[in-house]
Amino acid sequence: MPHVEYIPEVGRNKNGRRSFLAGLLAAGGATVGALLTIPLVRFTLHPILARTTEKSWSDVGSVDEFQNLDAPVKKLVTIEQRDGWRKIALQKPVYVSKDAQGQVIVLSAVCTHLGCTVPWVEKEKKFICPCHLGNFSADGKLLGGPPPRDMDRLETKVEGGVLKTQYQFFRQLVRDKEELA
Amino acid sequence: MNEEAPKSGFRAWLDRRTGLDSLLHHALDEPIPGGAKIAYVFGSGLLFLFLSQIITGVFLAMYYVPAADHAHTTVSYITKEVTGGSFLRSIHAYGSSAIIIVLLLHLIQTFFYGSYKGRRELVWLAGCVLLTLMLGMAFTGYLLPWDQKAYFATTVGTNILSEIPWIGNPLKRLLRGGTEMGTLTLSRFFVLHVFLIPACIFAFIATHVYAFRKAGAAGPLSEDPVTPKLKAEGFYPKQLVMDMGFAMLIIVALGVCAYLWPTELGPKADPSDTQFLPRPEWYYIPVFQYLKYWHGSTSVIGILIIPAIVGLLLVGLPFYDRSLERRPWKRPVSVGLFTATLIALGALGIASHREDMRNPGVAAQLEKQQAETAEFMTAKFEPELSGSFVAQNATSLNPDVTKGKALFEGQSCNACHGDNGIGTAAAPKLTGVGEKYDSSKLESLLRKPTEKMTAGGMPAVGLKNDEMKALVAYLQSLK
Numbered sequence: 001m002p003h004v005e006y007i008p009e010v011g012r013n014k015n016g017r018r019s020f021l022a023g024l025l026a027a028g029g030a031t032v033g034a035l036l037t038i039p040l041v042r043f044t045l046h047p048i049l050a051r052t053t054e055k056s057w058s059d060v061g062s063v064d065e066f067q068n069l070d071a072p073v074k075k076l077v078t079i080e081q082r083d084g085w086r087k088i089a090l091q092k093p094v095y096v097s098k099d100a101q102g103q104v105i106v107l108s109a110v111c112t113h114l115g116c117t118v119p120w121v122e123k124e125k126k127f128i129c130p131c132h133l134g135n136f137s138a139d140g141k142l143l144g145g146p147p148p149r150d151m152d153r154l155e156t157k158v159e160g161g162v163l164k165t166q167y168q169f170f171r172q173l174v175r176d177k178e179e180l181a
Numbered sequence: 182m183n184e185e186a187p188k189s190g191f192r193a194w195l196d197r198r199t200g201l202d203s204l205l206h207h208a209l210d211e212p213i214p215g216g217a218k219i220a221y222v223f224g225s226g227l228l229f230l231f232l233s234q235i236i237t238g239v240f241l242a243m244y245y246v247p248a249a250d251h252a253h254t255t256v257s258y259i260t261k262e263v264t265g266g267s268f269l270r271s272i273h274a275y276g277s278s279a280i281i282i283v284l285l286l287h288l289i290q291t292f293f294y295g296s297y298k299g300r301r302e303l304v305w306l307a308g309c310v311l312l313t314l315m316l317g318m319a320f321t322g323y324l325l326p327w328d329q330k331a332y333f334a335t336t337v338g339t340n341i342l343s344e345i346p347w348i349g350n351p352l353k354r355l356l357r358g359g360t361e362m363g364t365l366t367l368s369r370f371f372v373l374h375v376f377l378i379p380a381c382i383f384a385f386i387a388t389h390v391y392a393f394r395k396a397g398a399a400g401p402l403s404e405d406p407v408t409p410k411l412k413a414e415g416f417y418p419k420q421l422v423m424d425m426g427f428a429m430l431i432i433v434a435l436g437v438c439a440y441l442w443p444t445e446l447g448p449k450a451d452p453s454d455t456q457f458l459p460r461p462e463w464y465y466i467p468v469f470q471y472l473k474y475w476h477g478s479t480s481v482i483g484i485l486i487i488p489a490i491v492g493l494l495l496v497g498l499p500f501y502d503r504s505l506e507r508r509p510w511k512r513p514v515s516v517g518l519f520t521a522t523l524i525a526l527g528a529l530g531i532a533s534h535r536e537d538m539r540n541p542g543v544a545a546q547l548e549k550q551q552a553e554t555a556e557f558m559t560a561k562f563e564p565e566l567s568g569s570f571v572a573q574n575a576t577s578l579n580p581d582v583t584k585g586k587a588l589f590e591g592q593s594c595n596a597c598h599g600d601n602g603i604g605t606a607a608a609p610k611l612t613g614v615g616e617k618y619d620s621s622k623l624e625s626l627l628r629k630p631t632e633k634m635t636a637g638g639m640p641a642v643g644l645k646n647d648e649m650k651a652l653v654a655y656l657q658s659l660k
Contacts, residue, residue, distance in 0.1 A: 032432070040265075
């Protein structure tokens with residue numbers, strides 16, 4: 001560095017004023033800095049704070065198809081899951097059946113025991129889980145085996161002659177049906 | 182420098198361990214001959230802007246994916262869905278323009294003040310390298326959103342390279358990662374933009390600042406550049422306050438622009454589009470216009486020789502301009518050339534705009550592109566569809582495969598092997614099983630599983646022959 005005669009304008013004799021200004025600058029800088037981090041924090045927290053995927057309705061099939069059911073019918077519904085900027089399409093099996101009153105119902109094929117897919121066994125007129133032989137009646141009532149509850153019913157609605165269902169996952173191994181996000 | 186360091190307490194301890202106090206004093210008590218001036222704020226303004234680019238860039242990278250099939254979706258996601266995403270991206274995009282503007286102001290100030298004179302060659306050289314690196318950042322960053330203008334502007338930008346004799350084409354291929362623009366180009370530009378160029382910028386900022394402090398601040402026009410005579414004033418507090426004020430001005434300007442005119446994103450790059458008219462970012466427009474004037478055999482003069490001469494004149498300035506005269510009116514040749522170059526660049530920019538507006542076909546196409554961008558911006562964010570289901574749908578044209586898929590699900594094979602045979606914790610995946618075994622082997626394994634398979638819970642499959650054939654066809658279709 002070239003030699004310069006350095007005479008600080010606000011020198012040591014004005015220490016009080018100098019440190020007051022330093023404090024002011026530091027406080028001002030910190031405030032502005034903190035303000036600037038707000039958009040960064042909001043940006044980072046977006047996936048945590050944003051609403052989780054809203055439930056969507058999937059088509060099961062035409063209502064006419066299910067008018068004269070004498071046994072549960074297996075249908076594949078396509079569900080879409082949001083994963084950040086992508087959407088994953090999954091096909092999930094459901095059973096269309098009738099309850100005791102003859103109303104059309106849609107059952108999740110996921111066993112309430114450990115989550116295996118339960119098939120309808122026509123020969124025995126029962127749903128029998130291949131994993132641990134939990135079995136259910138045609139309307140999903142628990143008949144025997146290890147599962148803690150009936151098969152899970154899914155919400156349904158009819159729109160323009162099409163049966164729709166809201167596919168959902170439920171907690172396994174618990175007595176009461178409990179939605180999973 | 183300061184003998185009055187506090188002698189006890191945490192700060193004293195920290196200072197003894199780190200020497201932080203003397204470092205701080207070294208930074209803050211930098212002597213400025215002739216005192217603080219608004220004209221000196223540009224260097225620290227650039228440092229501040231670079232810091233802002235790093236911070237916003239790191240945050241943008243939290244959602245961005247540098248691959249041709251995801252880049253546009255992720256930028257669209259940032260712009261349309263993520264809280265504050267459009268704002269942050271706009272700050273980053275406007276920040277790049279701001280860097281170019283402040284760089285120009287810094288260069289102009291240094292030039293007219295003759296601050297490069299007197300043992301300041303290294304400061305100047307490092308500054309020239311930083312200017313080039315920043316232009317490189319702007320060029321590589323422009324491609325990353327992978328929208329129409331990014332794709333086509335970069336196609337043109339990299340094509341210019343092939344005009345260079347001998348090494349032009351290999352250089353272009355190296356930069357693109359192949360002969361054509363594609364996902365590898367994007368990866369390369371990403372690495373340059375995020376790792377390589379910033380690393381070089383750090384190194385050259387360090388060189389620039391170190392060499393600057395070694396030579397000392399040049400001070401006003403009246404100051405002797407080698408042995409300062411004017412009374413010096415510390416950097417702190419006046420110059421620091423001015424620098425901080427300038428930084429505040431930059432933040433506010435960026436914030437207002439980002440808020441009022443958020444940076445747009447155009448439709449995804451479509452390489453098959455033959456109509457698209459690429460236009461670079463404003464600071465490259467003069468160069469873009471300049472290159473239009475050179476064709477055929479003379480193009481090497483315009484594209485290589487003239488820029489090389491201009492570059493050498495700029496870089497070599499402190500080496501051939503050795504006089505210590507700083508007053509601009511006493512250096513008519515260099516000041517005249519510099520001013521003429523600036524005016525020429527400005528004129529080229531204006532010429533480009535006027536040409537575009539005068540040609541009705543071009544003007545209409547540019548307007549159409551703007552309308553397409555506006556339309557894309559108002560459309561809702563469309564998430565990218567992914568997952569094995571997509572691939573599966575494409576292969577289910579064979580009726581046997583469709584039937585086999587129904588059997589696979591009907592027999593609850595998917596309970597353990599997963600939907601579309603992707604595997605679960607309970608059983609291995611079946612994708613690719615068709616390459617491992619032929620159909621007769623698959624059938625025999627299904628009818629009579631091996632001991633190992635049985636032990637894992639695999640039951641024997643008792644299907645009729647036609648059903649078995651369908652199931653095997655389905656298994657073989659799993660890729």
